[in-house]
Amino acid sequence: MRCDILVVGAGILGLSSAYHLKAENPRKRVVVIERLRGPGEGNTAKSEAVFRDAFTSETNRVLASSSIEFFKHLEGEGYNLRLLFTGYLWLLSEEQFERIGDAIRDMQRDGVRLTIYKREELERLIPGLVTSFEGDEEAELMGLPPIDVGLLAHNCGCLRAEALTKAYESMFLKLGGEIHYRVEAKRLLLGAVEELGLPGEPHVWQEPQVKGVETDRGVIEAETTVVAAGVWAGRLLEPIGFDPCMRPKKRQIFVLSDERLSVLFDIEGFNRHRVLPFTILPKCSLYLKAEPYERSVWVGCSDEIGRAFKLEDDPQPELEYYKDDIYPILMKYLPCF
Amino acid sequence: MRCDILVVGAGILGLSSAYHLKAENPRKRVVVIERLRGPGEGNTAKSEAVFRDAFTSETNRVLASSSIEFFKHLEGEGYNLRLLFTGYLWLLSEEQFERIGDAIRDMQRDGVRLTIYKREELERLIPGLVTSFEGDEEAELMGLPPIDVGLLAHNCGCLRAEALTKAYESMFLKLGGEIHYRVEAKRLLLGAVEELGLPGEPHVWQEPQVKGVETDRGVIEAETTVVAAGVWAGRLLEPIGFDPCMRPKKRQIFVLSDERLSVLFDIEGFNRHRVLPFTILPKCSLYLKAEPYERSVWVGCSDEIGRAFKLEDDPQPELEYYKDDIYPILMKYLPCF
The missing domain is CATH 3.50.50.60 (FAD/NAD(P)-binding domain)
Incomplete structure (x- = not known):
């Protein structure tokens, strides 16, 4: 051919x-x-x-925001992508927040829609959220930062x-x-x-x-x-002999469905879907996605050092990884897990 | 332990x-x-x-020139490294020379010792050097650029x-x-x-x-x-899971010893050793090193696309690669091969 x-x-x-x-x-x-x-x-x-327009790199911002416009155009054309603007919510310690101060100013200058929340507001909006671990020896051993600030980017969300x-x-x-x-x-x-x-x-x-x-x-x-x-x-x-400059590394997303998590689907103030935005915890960039259609919560986390570069055609989930690596962080910040 | x-x-x-x-x-x-x-x-x-202090990157210039100083210091301390300042000679077309104009100015500003030769001078200094291929159909098919300029960097050479x-x-x-x-x-x-x-x-x-x-x-x-x-x-x-950002690729150096090449060991004007400097031809960065102690000429060339990334513990030379890839270029510029 x-x-x-x-x-x-x-x-x-x-x-x-x-x-x-x-x-x-x-x-x-x-x-x-x-x-x-x-x-x-x-x-x-x-x-x-998930998609977002909030990036520290200007190139990424341009690429992402034009993609998001295109997704909206597709929905207008009749393609049902289940596009939901639930937002992206970074939960940050004061220190982490200060480190991205310049990036936030750049993004706001370029029209990225952001809202900043204080600790008390986050505690009020997200039921059960733990924002500080004073006196919690375990959390100290794990090096869990407190949550002092929330940064919500609005033109972000999830799709199919x-x-x-x-x-x-x-x-x-x-x-x-x-x-x-x-x-x-x-x-x-x-x-x-x-x-x-x-x-x-x-x-x-x-x-x-x-x-x-x-x-x-x-x-x-x-x-x-x-x-x-x-x-x-x-x-x-x-x-x-052409280097793709990409190395394969296994990643895992765990999808959880449980009545106890229903609180995450009844949250006011962040978006009109009343769900928790796509949320990134201040430790290990651990993230949660509340998927309103199937009412499941997707949880993931990137383990960089220690995980070999390897290409598997049918990688399997590791329950131990959820139990010993992800869950200990998750349950400290959100005891509903 | x-x-x-x-x-x-x-x-x-x-x-x-x-x-x-x-x-x-x-x-x-x-x-x-x-x-x-x-x-x-x-x-x-x-x-x-081989070593050189002529680099387009300032970082490389600093690293290399301090290394060269250290090599000289070692020889002063009694370590015989067979350090020879034969120089690095880039043979370039006018077009290639113009493209590195800024880099040359930067290097000269930073004290890198350079001499620029015109085509006629090169022809006079290097016996038999062919600098233009007008009417040579083979050379045209191979896309061999002419030699219009020579750029000699002096604080460069070879060692053991x-x-x-x-x-x-x-x-x-x-x-x-x-x-x-x-x-x-x-x-x-x-x-x-x-x-x-x-x-x-x-x-x-x-x-x-x-x-x-x-x-x-x-x-x-x-x-x-x-x-x-x-x-x-x-x-x-x-x-x-740590990316060394290096990929293994086989390289070959061919070491030639022949009476016909003796002209390359009797060249005046470039260095006090009267040998051809380490020389880079204007095609494929093909390089030659005249090694005065054993009176051999080392020839190499990097084939980038087409050569697989692969790690071999005992890679073998490929005669075909010399015959079909390196030699056709070499003999056009330097018929003494």
């Missing part, structure tokens, strides 16, 4: 890239291949599925990653794009911009070019190849 | 680090372990063994990497440092700064710390562990 633009991967990265590439190049044949059976079944399906991916798939197909599921890219075909027909091309004195992809169903030649394989990109790029 | 500072690796990185750490911490027990049988037997032995490594080893031992050869670091021991005696430490809420190394000869505990394993660092760091 031969096409103009070949996109490897039909997750959110691949399908959004494919849609925009096809929209800007309507006459070009744009083909997506994906080793799984449908859209967004890889890492997209494991996403936290699956629905967003399917929206891109559908728009891409409507434009005449092609998607082939269950086709796995095995290796990138490297050649020279100007092939001379010599063995061993590209030689070091030739300009190299990716000419397409060898798949388990045959070769696909392409003028342009887009590797949108996310964490699997290295499997294609490393053999040609 | 227990020590204050443990350095993994007795190449140039490990032994220079160990020497300076011991010199600054004379009362601390500093231990080096190395899986090979002696100093500098890994990548150090495969180094180009082996001798430098042994000098550091000897100075380190004189200060009371310890080196254990044939001891292989198998994994880093990760714990918490404040151990609580719980299973599974460090937990995510603890501050992690490397407590030492497990070797094939037993455990070595250390207050500070320095991973100076160069390209092998990833084998120790990746399992604890």
